[in-house]
Amino acid sequence: MGRSLTGRAWAARPAAAELVRRHQNMLGLSEPLARALASRGVGPEEGEVYLNPTLKAQFPDPSSFRDMDRAAEVLVDALVRGRPMVVFADYDVDGAASAAQVVRWMRAMGSEVPIYIPDRVTEGYGPSPTVFRTLKEKGAELVVTLDCGAAAVDALETAREIGLDVVVIDHHLMRPGEVPPAAALVNPNRPDDNSGQGVLAAAGVAFVLLAALNREARRRGLFAGRPEPDLRQWLDLAALGAVCDVTALTGFNRALTAQGLKVMSRWANPGLKALADIGKVSGPATTFHAGFILGPRINAGGRIGRSDLGARLLATDDPQEAAALAAQLDELNGQRKAVEQAVLDEAVAILEADRSHESAPVLVVSAPGWPPGVIGIVAGRLRERYRRPVVVIGVDLAAGVGKGSGRSQPGVNLGAAVQAAFDAGILLSGGGHAMAAGLSIRPDRIPDLTDYLAGALGAAQARAQEADTLELDALITPRGADRTLLESFARLAPFGPGNPEPLFATASVRIERPIAMRGGHIRVTLSDSAGGRLKAVAWRAEETPLGQALLAGGVLHVAGRLRPDDWQGRASVEMEIEDAADPRSADFAGSGPVA
Template identity: 65%
Template sequence: MADGSPIPAFLDVTRSLSGRTWRQRPAEPAVIRAHMQALGLDEPLARALAARGVRSDQGADFLKPTLKALFPDPSSFMDMDAAATAIIEALVQGRSVHVFADYDVDGASSAALLVRWFRAMGAELPIYVPDRITEGYGPSAKAFDTLKASGADLVITVDCGAAANEAVAHATEIGLDVVVIDHHMMREEPPHCLAVVNPNRPGCNSGQGNLAAAGVVFVLLAALNREARSRGLFADRDQPDIRQWLDLAAMGAICDVTGLTGFNRALTGLGLGVMSSWGNPGLKALLAASGAVEGPAKSNHAGFILGPRINAGGRIGKSDLGARLLSTDDPDEARTLAQELDALNIARREVERDVTEEATRRVEQTGRHADGSAVVVIAGDDWHPGVVGIVAGRLRERWRKPVIVIGVDAVNGIGKGSGRSQPGMNLGRAIQAAWNEGVLMAGGGHAMAAGLTVRADRIDELRDFLNDRLSGEQAEAEAIDRVEIDALIGPFGATRALFESFEQLAPFGPANPEPLFAISGVQAREPVAMAGGHVRCRLVGADGHSVKAIAWRCADLPGGKALLAGQGGLNVAGRLKADDWNGRKGVQFEIEDIADPRMAQ
């Protein structure tokens, strides 16, 4: 609290069935009042806005962000002017420019942004995406050799390259120019090339470290327009209107789970508005292949419908499918690519389910998830490296600590892994330290996610290194692992009107969490265990009012068991979701946590 005293537990929940404390998100009363008066908001919504760190003078820009108010000066990014100059110079001179992209959504979106800008300038930009299995993450000497042999003069790396010092040095040796556009953590010494643009580069003063690579590329497009304009390149052609491609910037921001504040929030919110027209042939075709219907685009479209399908190509299929889909203007090609990605996504789910079940069983048999360790590291022979990151995320949710899942190639004894972290524990920094100490063959990432390559015979050493490295951050991470409530509502208060009111805070993501509501004293009625460990039920209050509810992947956990037992008197925290089935315009309560006041807390 403002006076330094501890914030009391909300509904007196000091230990929920998942072991967490509940509290109301703290907010300054003066800021709440200012938002109510200036913006005409009711108290719960004004409180939620203040609780997200939005100052009294920032409310209007937060609720209705504009590029005009929030767009950064491209020159504030270290090397941005050098990157724009090099690219425009190559374009004017007719040199062969290629883009080298990562195989995830952010990489595909970044590549598609550049391809579309080049196309608007009358040039084609070939795409190179490394194969996850045979080439691994990021640029390599072999990849640059291939690009050089194909006639490339300049390579723009997107969503990768900032830590590829050795590979970029090789590119220079063979006479290949390189411009790096990235957002990942990197070493103090950048790769030696024409330009390294990365808001997280040591010494960069842009203040835009929460951008995904697609956001950095979007700023680069503005810099390219400015440089081209200064050279008179728009004397006989229209300047590309980069706003038409905001949907691609939003895809990268949402799917890379970036902090949606400031300029990044504007990119994402306005990008979802552009996406809503479904003018990008690839996104339109992929939405149709998924079975979803067109309409206003939400974060859910990018994060849970489109994103996983685009990622499926890089995970278990052809790595360039996503970039090709997002950059094509041919509806027939888009339809073919979308159907292939949708089929790959179905196969990916099956592989992911098998690895998740095996990894869960093996860890819980050893007890390593509950032995007080700072991080869980689990490896298995021939686990598909394309799904280990998803599995790590699932297990992090289950055990509420950083998890690294490694798939080991039984033939060569090399493991490729991916990790997901808890707030307060910087996994990317720890992985970078492991690489620096020679424990890893390769590794990097950011605070909440990281990738690595390790010899199978050093996995135990890696586990010990990371537990030692992260132990100092563990207590703080556990202390902030709270369920933070925005408002208390009864089942009667879980209405469409409340849902739509709080939707003004969207898009949601890190630094702008989706509103969390609490309902007290309810009983779970008509509970049903579903495939995948989900539980459906109806939450019924003492007054008889009820709301439909669902809890994900919890049937074998204490909270899920309480629901399935039909327990009454429960306190439940969760999110309101639209329920538009058959045009009903209702809501469903998505359960995050459950507390039983009768249990010792």
């Protein structure tokens, strides 16, 4: 098919025909479902484990992680000796979920450990020499950093100088050959780690740490007079971190998330239960609940409120405290949405004013006063809108510094380019990974950064744009979009990076009853010549070519994801529209499997 309204080509997700047939025969699957499984790289002997992921089959040996055994020894020794400990975590969901796991294990062993979360604005990301000195002065002998610390060279060197032991539990990329000093540094992405678990979020690494802690405590006979902590009860926290940190749901991480969502569905964690009640979550927990209802509220404290609220919520056993914290986070999340929308509107206006987005391979947009807590979200929204890498910079005029956050697209390594810009002297600090980056910069160097990124990423962006394809799992009709189809493909869940949620296309459907809703969303009904009808919604689409085409009505090819629609007990489905194309300008070659 030719280019769509979002500028993409459409194609059936590629799958080898022989592998599709083997999945059909071995697993008893329909052809479209077997094709979807094959297209996700699942081999002929891996289908059963993929469809039914278990920790028993995929849990790694904790000892395969560099320094994991040492970390367990240090922490259990500190527990036995009663050494004053502090859990230090990042201010996002992954950090909070990681911290809550360690705190809960220590609590089960009879020790209450305080949590320290740095303030995003005043302290920035990760530990610093100043914070470590302060913790040491207040009596801490051991600090456990979670979801941060692996790159905090100055802070860890300071800790060594002042006699403060530090155990680092992290998952962020590290520079080759750079392993800062620590009592133990556990990170599946450290250069000399051979665990093969680099896709894990910090919460996943923390869960493996709990297994190592149980093993070490068992070795020392600490369970002779007390029950061994049942780690399965905290799988919900590991899954929450995996989903909200947008990690690849493959291998062990997929099993961890699948089983964690089952545990989450019991809503035994008082903090998650309180958030679920506020968010009106019902039924089994899904990646959608974790990523779009629970996660944003937990993150809200670190973005515009008190940074420790999320970790406290996930760590508490007191339902009343959980309810109060959840209400506070919900209120902050509402404020965050308003701030985010204001920044997004201003950023779009700046870009549209000089049409800079039309030809620039990388968009860099800045303004005074944009809060650091929302610029990453805004960068992601702009990347969705303009389909190219975006860096958003909030400038603090009083301090003379801009804080920036960037989001990229497959095939364009933004983190490497930002790191190179730092090495070139353009930035005060900068780094990240392929799809996201953070930086700080003097305001007068922002034009230099814009030019540098355009030169560094122009060719890659051109290739990525040419290859920007919407890969479809099946061609359906409005009548065929029912709960049976939805539940069949749900066997592939949990969905996320590495296991994309199925995308379906409907050909030449009529757009009926288009309604623009508050927030820029558009609701329509899709109908076909056979009388089939399917409700659909396009989120935040009103000001885009896609939204304008939907509002105009007519006949379109439409692609999207299916969602349950249980309004008034109807047990139906609706489509979340991802893209559309005009049949008059693009011939639907979509052939693809019909479900």
